Amino acid sequence: MYSDLKPSFSFLILLFLCLQPLIFSLSTDASPPPTVCIVGSGIGGSSVAHFLRHYFHPSPSQPTPPNIKIFERSYVVGGRMATVSIGGESFEAGASILHPKNYHALNYSNLLGLKVKPPPASEDDDSMSLGIWDGKKFVFKTLQVDSKFPLVQKIVSYVNSFRIFFRYGFSLLKMGSFVESTVDSFLKYYESPERRPIFETVDEMLKWAGLYNLTTQTLQDELIGIKLSPLLIKELVTVITRINYGQSVYISGLAGAVSLAGSGGGLWSVDGGNWQMASGLINSSDVSLHLNEEIESISYLGEYYELNSTKRNSYSCEVAVVATPLDEVNIRFSPAVSIPERKLQHTHATFVRGLLNPFSSNLMKMIQLTKYFLEDQCQMHYWIAFLVQGCRQTE
Numbered sequence: 001m002y003s004d005l006k007p008s009f010s011f012l013i014l015l016f017l018c019l020q021p022l023i024f025s026l027s028t029d030a031s032p033p034p035t036v037c038i039v040g041s042g043i044g045g046s047s048v049a050h051f052l053r054h055y056f057h058p059s060p061s062q063p064t065p066p067n068i069k070i071f072e073r074s075y076v077v078g079g080r081m082a083t084v085s086i087g088g089e090s091f092e093a094g095a096s097i098l099h100p101k102n103y104h105a106l107n108y109s110n111l112l113g114l115k116v117k118p119p120p121a122s123e124d125d126d127s128m129s130l131g132i133w134d135g136k137k138f139v140f141k142t143l144q145v146d147s148k149f150p151l152v153q154k155i156v157s158y159v160n161s162f163r164i165f166f167r168y169g170f171s172l173l174k175m176g177s178f179v180e181s182t183v184d185s186f187l188k189y190y191e192s193p194e195r196r197p198i199f200e201t202v203d204e205m206l207k208w209a210g211l212y213n214l215t216t217q218t219l220q221d222e223l224i225g226i227k228l229s230p231l232l233i234k235e236l237v238t239v240i241t242r243i244n245y246g247q248s249v250y251i252s253g254l255a256g257a258v259s260l261a262g263s264g265g266g267l268w269s270v271d272g273g274n275w276q277m278a279s280g281l282i283n284s285s286d287v288s289l290h291l292n293e294e295i296e297s298i299s300y301l302g303e304y305y306e307l308n309s310t311k312r313n314s315y316s317c318e319v320a321v322v323a324t325p326l327d328e329v330n331i332r333f334s335p336a337v338s339i340p341e342r343k344l345q346h347t348h349a350t351f352v353r354g355l356l357n358p359f360s361s362n363l364m365k366m367i368q369l370t371k372y373f374l375e376d377q378c379q380m381h382y383w384i385a386f387l388v389q390g391c392r393q394t395e
């Protein structure tokens with residue numbers, strides 16, 4: 001009896017000794033779970049929530065998954081991915097097209113069961129007409145023949161290709177390979193985390209992928225550097241930067257390269273609106289979403305960050321993520337953060353609903369060239385989006 005009791009007693013003590021540090025750590029370090037506060041519910045903020053939630057692995061120092069809060073000053077999620085509804089029709093009014101090599105966006109769409117669709121203009125590339133208007137006249141126009149015969153259409157398409165080649169020569173090919181190599185540089189960011197360093201600054205991140213030099217000069221200088229014909233830059237490239245960003249070829253080389261990549265094939269968007277990606281990621285990531293709540297100040301108080309909102313609420317978070325352009329918000333940071341001075345241009349989209357005169361042939365020609373042409377040509381009801389430039393260079 002006696003000999004039986006002794007070992008079990010010492011076992012008890014041992015067990016208690018073993019448990020002691022565990023109980024201690026459970027009652028201090030590990031609970032409650034940390035709170036991650038994300039400012040902004042666009043694709044950046046919603047992606048952070050998604051990756052935190054779905055790639056969390058418990059570890060001794062972090063056994064419980066974080067609480068995630070997202071603050072959005074608007075009444076809807078999605079940031080610059082937004083649609084407007086006019087007369088029962090819905091239009092993309094912000095980030096409207098996605099590149100076929102945007103693998104994150106493709107994965108999100110699959111994961112969330114969203115339907116992918118090509119944008120209206122790229123559906124029938126063969127019969128697409130192209131005209132370049134210099135403000136007074138067409139400086140270049142492809143042939144347009146509406147024939148029922150596929151062979152005739154094919155010939156017209158070859159003639160058009162030949163005429164484009166005649167005008168721009170090999171510059172179009174050079175432009176294509178410039179875009180391709182820029183896109184390939186972007187793809188480096190998809191490499192596995194082991195092969196990818198952790199970046200402290202944006203400069204470092206761009207240098208690692210070989211994209212930094214593009215930020216040091218204008219798109220025009222970049223393209224002259226690779227010996228693109230001035231005619232192509234003046235005509236086609238200008239048209240592309242105008243359509244995509246409402247800007248000229250003096251745009252930064254990096255933004256310009258992105259703009260050119262957005263003129264290629266295989267572009268897509270989410271049926272019903274690209275904003276659904278942000279919405280779906282937030283819905284599936286167990287987030288506490290604070291709509292209509294703007295963050296005014298973020299103060300670092302040693303152990304945690306204190307976020308104060310316009311609703312006079314105060315939140316403490318172990319991690320604070322600002323997923324919104326600092327140039328666009330008025331957050332007071334303590335300690336202050338330095339934001340490099342940047343010249344940005346706002347692009348305003350104005351939607352105009354009108355009834356067009358189908359007998360005005362010039363107008364019809366113009367409209368056939370706009371990207372924003374509605375598919376339903378039978379009704380004489382057209383929607384045109386004019387890109388209006390405003391707020392030239394915010395100081």
Ligand SMILES: *[C@@H]1O[C@H](CO)[C@@H](O)[C@H](O)[C@H]1NC(C)=O
Binds near residue numbers: 103104107190
């Ligand atoms: C996309 O999903 C596939 C299949 O799940 C995965 O192998 C790939 O790594 C994902 N890509 C990205 C960029 O997350």
Ligand SMILES: *[C@@H]1O[C@H](CO)[C@@H](O)[C@H](O)[C@H]1NC(C)=O
Binds near residue numbers: 210211213
């Ligand atoms: C960027 O420019 C610097 C200085 O002109 C040059 O040394 C470097 O090789 C360039 N990097 C790339 C990736 O082109």
Ligand SMILES: *[C@@H]1O[C@H](CO)[C@@H](O)[C@H](O)[C@H]1NC(C)=O
Binds near residue numbers: 276277279283
């Ligand atoms: C996410 O949830 C909200 C609220 O329940 C809903 O209105 C929205 O449609 C959902 N988003 C998606 C993409 O399903």
Ligand SMILES: *[C@@H]1O[C@H](CO)[C@@H](O)[C@H](O)[C@H]1NC(C)=O
Binds near residue numbers: 297299306307308314
């Ligand atoms: C944030 O709110 C708390 C509580 O109301 C207050 O004590 C603190 O001074 C506020 N911080 C800032 C930076 O306004």
